[in-house]
Amino acid sequence: MPRVIVDVMPKPEILDPQGKAVHGALPRLGFHGITDVRQGKRFELEVDAADEATLAEIAKVAETLLSNPVIEDYTVRVEG
Amino acid sequence: MAPKVGVVTFPGSLDDVDARRAVRIAGAEPVALWHGDHDLQGVDAIVLPGGFSYGDYLRCGAIARFAPIMTEVVAAANAGVPVLGICNGFQILCESHLLPGALIRNDHRTFVCRDQQLVIENASTAWTSDYTAGQTVTVPLKNGEGGFVADTATLDALEGEGRVVARYVGGNPNGSLRDIAGITNERGNVVGLMPHPEHAVEELTGPGTEGLGFFTSALTALVSR
Secondary structure, eight states: OOEEEEEEEEOTTSOOHHHHHHHHHTGGGTOOSOOOOOOOEEEEEEOSOOOHHHHHHHHHHIIIIIOOTTTEEEEEEEEO | OOOEEEEEEOTTBOSHHHHHHHHHHHTSEEEEEETTOSOOTTOSEEEEOOBOGGGGOSSTTTTGGGSHHHHHHHHHHHTTOOEEEETHHHHHHHHTTSSSSEEEOOTTOSOEEEEEEEEEOOOOSTTTTTSOTTOEEEEEEEESSOEEEOOHHHHHHHHHTTOEEEEEESSOSSOOGGGEEEEEOTTSSEEEESSOGGGSSSGGGSSOSTTHHHHHHHHHHHHTO
């Protein structure tokens, strides 16, 4: 069964306190090469068929529920 | 007969009982509304209370927005019925697109709980008419995701149209852009507010009674209709 991945990320201009917290923890753990962290969400949607109509519907789902377009961007892709 | 003010209870609402109490102290009749109903029970105004509806899953207010009763709430709001969203209620109003912008995690990443001073900037909304513009009030504030954000054009429009209802005074508690604590829609019947006026309606249980004006304002608006 195909799996569709929706990635949701905070828009670049929106502050991401969670990402900052993760980034702030890295030096304490001895990791020093990472200059920034942004935290988002990944949704895995199982579908019967990843056809054009289904993907269009998933784009609508991503826009209305999975993301808030005021603060987040999303991408839709088929896995595998 | 006293006007009826409905308070919606979602799974995870915390402040619905306090909101109903504030409605009663203000002199209106509180009506408990249930998220799963398609029935506003003939109320004259609606409060969406604070809390963690649906566990704040996905985003604060994102699931509550699609609760059955929200169909009726959105229609009522668009018809001019006074609607006040407090804290999680504010988040639900933004997710429902009844108000612009969004609320994100506090910039300092910790939950804040304190008595907060606000300046009431717009005293002509359905929920603030008993205040005077420029008046400062102190009410409790408690949130983890209370940072109000919107793009610059939206912020400019809100300020230009006098739709900033309240601003934080004496320190911004959560990183809200331009110190915004509450906003209203173009018509002035829908108000979203991050601090909690329903916790400041009795001397015994809050920092004072300066929050009561939000609830008496709605009463004034309804009686004069």
